[in-house]
Amino acid sequence: MSKILILAEAAKDNVKNVTFEILGKSAAHNCDVAIFNELPANAAADLAKYGAENIHVIKGDNLDKYSPEGYAHALKEFVAANGYDYVFSGATSMAKDLLPRVSAMFDSGMATDVTNFTFDGDNFSGTRPMFAGKVLCKVELTGSAPHFVTVRPNALGLPDSPAAKAGSVQDAAGNAGTIRAAIKEIIKGASEKLDLTEANVIVSGGRAMKEEANFKILDEMADVLGATVGASRAAVDSGFAPHSMQVGQTGKTVSPTLYIACGISGAIQHLAGMRTSKVIVAINTDPDAPIFTKADYGIVGDLFDIVPILTEELKAIM
Amino acid sequence: MNIFVCVKQVPDTETKVTPTADGNYIETSSIKWVMNPYDEIAVEQALSVKAANSDSTITVVRVGGVKDTESLRTAMAMGADESFLVQTDDILDPYATAKAIKGAIEKSGKTPDIILTGWKAIDDDNVQVPQILSHMMDLPHVSVVMGFEQNGDTITLKREVEGGTTEIYDVTGGCVVGCQKGLNTPRYPSLPGLMKAKKKPLTTLSLDDVGVSSADQKVKYSNFELPPVKPEGKKFETDDSNRADIVKEVVGLLRNEAKVI
Numbered sequence: 001m002s003k004i005l006i007l008a009e010a011a012k013d014n015v016k017n018v019t020f021e022i023l024g025k026s027a028a029h030n031c032d033v034a035i036f037n038e039l040p041a042n043a044a045a046d047l048a049k050y051g052a053e054n055i056h057v058i059k060g061d062n063l064d065k066y067s068p069e070g071y072a073h074a075l076k077e078f079v080a081a082n083g084y085d086y087v088f089s090g091a092t093s094m095a096k097d098l099l100p101r102v103s104a105m106f107d108s109g110m111a112t113d114v115t116n117f118t119f120d121g122d123n124f125s126g127t128r129p130m131f132a133g134k135v136l137c138k139v140e141l142t143g144s145a146p147h148f149v150t151v152r153p154n155a156l157g158l159p160d161s162p163a164a165k166a167g168s169v170q171d172a173a174g175n176a177g178t179i180r181a182a183i184k185e186i187i188k189g190a191s192e193k194l195d196l197t198e199a200n201v202i203v204s205g206g207r208a209m210k211e212e213a214n215f216k217i218l219d220e221m222a223d224v225l226g227a228t229v230g231a232s233r234a235a236v237d238s239g240f241a242p243h244s245m246q247v248g249q250t251g252k253t254v255s256p257t258l259y260i261a262c263g264i265s266g267a268i269q270h271l272a273g274m275r276t277s278k279v280i281v282a283i284n285t286d287p288d289a290p291i292f293t294k295a296d297y298g299i300v301g302d303l304f305d306i307v308p309i310l311t312e313e314l315k316a317i318m
Numbered sequence: 319m320n321i322f323v324c325v326k327q328v329p330d331t332e333t334k335v336t337p338t339a340d341g342n343y344i345e346t347s348s349i350k351w352v353m354n355p356y357d358e359i360a361v362e363q364a365l366s367v368k369a370a371n372s373d374s375t376i377t378v379v380r381v382g383g384v385k386d387t388e389s390l391r392t393a394m395a396m397g398a399d400e401s402f403l404v405q406t407d408d409i410l411d412p413y414a415t416a417k418a419i420k421g422a423i424e425k426s427g428k429t430p431d432i433i434l435t436g437w438k439a440i441d442d443d444n445v446q447v448p449q450i451l452s453h454m455m456d457l458p459h460v461s462v463v464m465g466f467e468q469n470g471d472t473i474t475l476k477r478e479v480e481g482g483t484t485e486i487y488d489v490t491g492g493c494v495v496g497c498q499k500g501l502n503t504p505r506y507p508s509l510p511g512l513m514k515a516k517k518k519p520l521t522t523l524s525l526d527d528v529g530v531s532s533a534d535q536k537v538k539y540s541n542f543e544l545p546p547v548k549p550e551g552k553k554f555e556t557d558d559s560n561r562a563d564i565v566k567e568v569v570g571l572l573r574n575e576a577k578v579i
Contacts, residue, residue: 066485068449069458093479097461100412100449109413109536112444130442134335135344135542143413143536181458181475181489189482197480201578225579243499244482249331249440250355250499258578269331275545279576281568292553296576297568301556309562313569318579 007089018090023050024159048167060174070176091150110148115155132249132272201227207234208263248273266291319374337542356436358504394515395507412446414534421528437496452494461496
């Protein structure tokens with residue numbers, strides 16, 4: 001049985017969903033959760049429900065906001081003091097930035113963005129996409145413990161019947177050490193919506209959107225579905241959408257439950273970025289567009305005709 | 319200033335990727351290789367840092383096979399001054415790669431004032447080398463950088479995080495900077511640049527030279543395979559007469575068959 005630490009991050013009144021996914025998948029081991037600063041209001045009860053033994057809130061000077069060095073120093077000391085074998089986290093902006101630095105402090109290895117994993121006894125074995133999902137490979141950690149793993153949000157899913165544990169909450173004193181690169185300001189994004197990498201439903205537009213203003217019809221459908229809006233590289237390169245909205249090999253790799261592609265032909269680098277979506281709907285005028293080879297439901301037609309009707313139909317049932 | 323840039327050669331994004339028969343990696347014989355797109359942005363940023371700081375040199379480092387001299391020549395054609403290739407046909411993990419880069423930087427005899435990298439490579443998508451390297455070099459790092467402004471000794475960096483949020487960092491002293499799309503528009507190498515690049519120094523080192531051994535591999539990748547093929551979906555042709563009915567049918571399928579809404 002391994003001793004596992006799962007690093008959680010706050011999302012409104014709870015922690016990010018991927019924390020529960022990792023807990024559910026690691027139920028055969030001793031799992032603790034750590035979070036920096038503050039535990040969101042509803043997190044303790046849910047973390048216990050999904051199998052967290054202890055919940056550590058790491059607090060200290062200069063840890064009120066993220067810095068790669070400060071968080072790395074504090075997490076390294078905490079992991080070393082508690083003798084964890086594995087440190088897991090969702091593959092979030094912060095964890096992808098932080099955990100490689102911590103793994104280097106231990107001279108140990110890290111598996112990035114796994115979409116599934118198993119344990120053979122105490123030995124981790126993961127599956128991860130490479131070349132943005134064009135191939136999958138097996139990843140094993142051959143260095144010494146602690147080992148580090150980030151998990152793609154939405155990939156594991158939640159367990160049907162989670163095994164509850166104590167979930168006792170305690171503060172841990174964190175030491176940020178010396179910080180040379182410090183945040184002086186955070187400019188919050190305007191959107192209240194989930195990031196593409198975490199979204200459960202995505203509505204994406206391609207070159208056929210014709211202009212930036214037309215994305216409002218996708219916004220309207222997204223509002224009905226509680227979806228996040230994405231774009232293809234062709235749409236981003238044409239100036240219809242910012243790069244932060246790009247789905248694909250040089251943008252974001254996503255795994256929502258539902259992906260609706262509007263006017264996207266399906267270039268190989270786009271398909272690579274969204275093929276792990278559970279259900280794909282494609283709307284395109286070209287019946288031979290490659291996107292239809294990946295679509296569960298394809299509608300051949302003009303998105304400007306289809307999308308407004310689709311939005312109304314969804315509104316009627318949601 | 320001693321400016322360092324790390325580059326990698328990767329398959330072009332339009333490349334179809336096929337696993338090898340033994341599943342240990344992918345077929346590399348018929349691939350079109352290009353410089354990792356985020357590394358091009360790092361090279362361009364190095365050129366603008368050099369332009370703003372007199373007496374600067376740009377040194378490019380790459381860990382990889384002989385083919386990788388191409389991206390080093392491209393970087394020098396864009397304006398970098400010299401290159402180091404740590405030559406190996408092995409597929410190194412991020413830790414071993416970072417250690418090899420550190421070794422090459424030390425062999426150059428220069429202490430880096432700034433190290434620019436792409437924030438990730440689009441082949442293995444590990445997003446680890448810049449952070450590991452910065453720890454090994456005892457430097458801070460800021461990655462996924464979309465804004466870069468130098469004022470005297472201080473560099474102000476804008477880092478993109480999820481949800482369209484931006485973190486703004488001030489860094490004084492050395493730093494590893496992972497560059498993201500949007501930071502600049504990389505130039506194309508000019509013809510005279512390409513001619514000049516042929517005469518610029520390119521030093522080849524071995525893994526032994528930079529002190530990297532098999533003990534530095536902390537991650538093992540194997541069983542490369544294509545993702546499972548999706549069964550064919552349902553496709554509906556629409557026209558003015560049936561459009562509304564088709565859309566209604568698809569919404570019904572999403573609810574009752576796929577159960578996702």
